[in-house]
Amino acid sequence: MGSVVIGEITVGYEDAGDREEDHRNESGREPLVLIHGHPFDRSMWRPQIAHFSRAGRRVIAPDLRGYGESSVVPGITPLETFARDIAGLLDHLGIERCVLGGLSMGGQIVMECYRLFPERIRGVVLADTFAAPETDEGKAGRRAMAERLLREGMAGYAQEVLDKMIAPSTIESRPEVAAHVLGMMTGTPPEGAAAALRGRAERPDYRELLTRMSVPALVVVGTEDAYTPVSDARDLHQRIPDSTLAIIPEAAHMPNLEREDDFNAALSTFLTTLPTPTSR
Numbered sequence: 001m002g003s004v005v006i007g008e009i010t011v012g013y014e015d016a017g018d019r020e021e022d023h024r025n026e027s028g029r030e031p032l033v034l035i036h037g038h039p040f041d042r043s044m045w046r047p048q049i050a051h052f053s054r055a056g057r058r059v060i061a062p063d064l065r066g067y068g069e070s071s072v073v074p075g076i077t078p079l080e081t082f083a084r085d086i087a088g089l090l091d092h093l094g095i096e097r098c099v100l101g102g103l104s105m106g107g108q109i110v111m112e113c114y115r116l117f118p119e120r121i122r123g124v125v126l127a128d129t130f131a132a133p134e135t136d137e138g139k140a141g142r143r144a145m146a147e148r149l150l151r152e153g154m155a156g157y158a159q160e161v162l163d164k165m166i167a168p169s170t171i172e173s174r175p176e177v178a179a180h181v182l183g184m185m186t187g188t189p190p191e192g193a194a195a196a197l198r199g200r201a202e203r204p205d206y207r208e209l210l211t212r213m214s215v216p217a218l219v220v221v222g223t224e225d226a227y228t229p230v231s232d233a234r235d236l237h238q239r240i241p242d243s244t245l246a247i248i249p250e251a252a253h254m255p256n257l258e259r260e261d262d263f264n265a266a267l268s269t270f271l272t273t274l275p276t277p278t279s280r
Contacts, residue, residue, distance in 0.1 A: 003069060006088035012069025013062040013089060014042055017053030020207065030098045030122050032059040032271070035086065037104030037128075037254075039154065039188040041068030043180070044103070047260035048267065057271070060098075064087055064109075066192020073190040076198040079105075083112040090120065099271065101125030101218075102255065104228065111206040114213065122276050123266060124213070127220040128253050130232040131206040131239070143202040146194035154193065158185035167224040167252040177257050208240040217243040218270040221261065222251030244270060261275050 003012045011119060017031075032052055035046045042061040049059045063070040064082055086109070090098065100121050102110040105130025114121055122192035133141065162182055163171060171178045217240045230247060237245040244268035248255035256263045 004089065004092045005118060006085055006092065008064050009071035009073060009085070010069075011040070011062055011065070011071075011085060011089055014045075014049055015058070015060050015093065016049050017058040018056050018214055019058050019138035026275075029154040029278070031060055031093075031095055032084070033095075033098045033100050034059065034061045034125075035082075035100070035102035035109050037068070038104045038200070039067070039158075039193045040184040044184060044254065044257060046265060048256060050136050051260075051264045052271075055238070055268070058244070060095075062086065063274040064106075065197070067188055069181065072105075072189045072192045073195060075195050077110070077192075077195040078199040079109055079203050080116070081199070082109045083116050086113055087117055087120070091249050096120065097122050099123040099125070099274070101267075102126040104127065104129050104253065105200060107177060107194060108200070108203060108206070111209065112203075114215075115204075115206070118214070120279040121215055123215050123270070124217045125219060125220065125270070126236055127256065127263075127265065128222060128225050128228045130228050131210055131236060133203060139157040142197045144222075146197040149197075150194050151213075153190055154186050154188055158182055161185075163252075164226050165179075165253045167222070167256050169250060170252070170258045174258070175185075181257065182228065186268075187209055198251065207235075207239060210236060211241070213240050213242075215242070216270070216274060218267065219243055219268060220246045220248065220255060222238070222248045222253060222255040222258065224250065224252040225255075227253050 036044045042063045045061045053059045107126040155272045237243050248259050248262045251258040
């Protein structure tokens with residue numbers, strides 16, 4: 001665990017695994033950087049950090065601004081701001097290129113990172129996310145939710161959405177996962193969550209960008225995801241020239257926690273099939 005000042009904020013992050021097996025090593029195994037969704041923190045990637053760091057890969061998971069141990073900046077946080085924070089962390093850690101993954105809002109931040117600095121990205125992982133811009137109705141809904149969270153706090157919202165974030169069967173069979181997800185949501189500062197909601201309402205349309213993506217991509221989705229259903233994942237898969245689609249059974253919006261073995265297996269296969277820099 002660590003923290004670093006990037007611009008006007010402090011960013012908390014996890015940095016685990018063998019740092020020799022990174023972009024400087026001739027094996028070409030660049031670090032895996034994982035971006036959490038809303039309203040979570042870097043601990044949502046705990047199973048992946050443990051699994052892939054044990055396997056010898058360096059894994060980095062930051063807390064986005066407004067979440068976890070990173071600074072809270074009220075107002076509005078565009079996806080571009082999140083992406084530039086990620087670039088600043090990579091600079092601090094001396095990482096030139098990485099495999100970049102994200103879930104939900106984190107996946108949209110990955111797309112924004114690819115828009116801004118594609119040369120630093122060797123492969124992408126897009127989990128339970130979508131590329132289309134927000135509708136007028138969606139914009140109004142996100143802005144209204146931002147005001148509600150500032151007014152009421154996170155607890156009521158967290159209880160309402162728990163059975164959409166993870167499948168009801170997961171809540172029943174794995175109460176420790178439900179407790180983790182609920183704890184992340186209730187622990188998120190309302191000001192940070194509201195700023196992200198306002199920024200996400202104004203996100204660009206990434207659909208055309210995906211058709212020009214020149215790196216391999218893994219698209220992952222849970223079969224029970226109501227927020228970003230399988231149809232959204234299939235759309236991403238069809239748009240990205242070099243992509244693989246992994247559909248995780250009996251999981252909703254967070255398959256990396258609900259079915260971590262299946263998620264890790266799909267991600268491991270993807271990572272091992274990435275071409276080395278010398279063969280690209």
